[in-house]
Amino acid sequence: MQRRTLLRYFSLVPMAGSAALIPFATAKAAPPPAEKRNLFKELGVRTFINAAGTYTAMTGSLMHDYVVNAIQQGAAEFCMLDELQDKVGAKIAALVHSEAAVVTSGAFAGMTLGLAGILTGMDQHKVEQLPHLEGTGMKSEVIIQKAHDIVYNHALKNTGCKLIYVETAAEAEQAINERTALLHFLNIEADKGKILHEEWVALGRKHNIPTSIDIAADVPPVSNLWKFNDMGFSFVVISGGKAIRGPQSAGLLMGKKEIIAAARLHMPPRGFNIGRGFKVNKEEVLGMYVALEKYIQQDHDKEWKAWETATAQIDTAAKAVNGVTTSISVPALGNVTPTLQISWDATKVKVTGKELQEKLRGGHPSIEIGGVGDNSITVTVWMLKPGQEKIVATRIREELSKAGGW
Ligand SMILES: *Cc1c(COP(=O)(O)O)cnc(C)c1O
Secondary structure, X not given: OOHHHHHHHHHHOOOOOXXXXXXXXXXXXXXXXXXXXXHHHHHOOOOOEEEOOOOHHHOOOOOOHHHHHHHHHHOOOOOOHHHHHHHHHHHHHHHHOOOEEEEEOOHHHHHHHHHHHHHHOOOHHHHHHOOOOOOOOOOOEEEEEHHHOOHHHHHHHOOOOEEEEEOOHHHHHHHOOOOEEEEEEEHHHHHHOOOOHHHHHHHHHHHOOOEEEEOOOOOOOOOHHHHHHXXXXXEEEEXXXXXXXXXXXXXXXXXXXXXXXXXXXXXXXXXXXXXXOOOOOHHHHHHHHHHHHHHHXXXXXXXXXXXXXHHHHHHHHHHOOOOEEEEEEOOOOOOOOOEEEEEEOOOOOOOOHHHHHHHHXXXXXXXXXXXXXXXEEEEEOOXXXXXXXXXXXXXXXXXXXXXXXX
């Protein structure tokens, strides 16, 4: 502070005693920081320890600091949205072995946009006709295996296409006709269908029809990020806000150059399309890029071991209770992480899965768990912050003991 400023400052200080006695450091100190708001508290919104997993209803996953930093950096500048998507897209494509890529507002949006791009190509008139395909000359059907019939396939219907469900390769070949736009595959149910990945891609090649795959919840393993691009799927979609821990409302559409270019005609900043509402802001584009890059670089073995250690801790605490048995398994497909099932003998531990869920939810701190059965609950540790496994272990043991197990 310059001498004159200092004098002016002192002239504003109430003359209690002598201003000259105020230590210089005090005069120079920054004003006390504005009280830090706790918005969740202010709003009365319950926060909790997430021992459940990456559920949209529970707001997915927590972004790493480097993702938040990228978002903050993004928030401080303007740029052209298309230029940012071009440049980030090229980097992402190189990371995942695809010809091209674009950050979308999630895997669901990626499915709609990828298919929309296939239907219209670069024809702006066609872009503006979606989702009304009748009489336009555009294709209008997507073939999917019955075992792959899940809610998220609605993303494909948003284009105006009909979904045709088949079971065998022979049925798929029979269903293929001049209206077939796409053969879509769902990785999380791959083992339930009769047709596997390679055969699906081969079917598409044989009939010259694009193939797509939904791998929304399918990292880890990290190699899935490029496996299906390498395999030859025309486009691949994944969520950004699950295990990758990017922005919860972001995801990736990766695939053939011409599909991604056409998909972007259906995205902001452009309107006159079905995807204007699937906006991804620059902050999320940057956040998604950094999240992906760091996710690929991170030590996956180390992370897995940490998950095993935390799972073992909760496991040990739970099965110490009389009447309780546990098992740890890893799903073969989707949400591939150690999953602890805690079950109990209802004659010894007198609480239902639902009641235990409520007790954990109502405790301090509040804890959310995953699946609930009559006499069982499911727990995963991958969304815990370091150290929270201790709290989860203690609370579960406490409630099971109180219910009569000892
Ligand atoms: C989560 C999920 C989606 C939706 O992904 P978003 O990124 O939330 O749009 C689609 N398909 C499957 C299999 C999922 O698990």
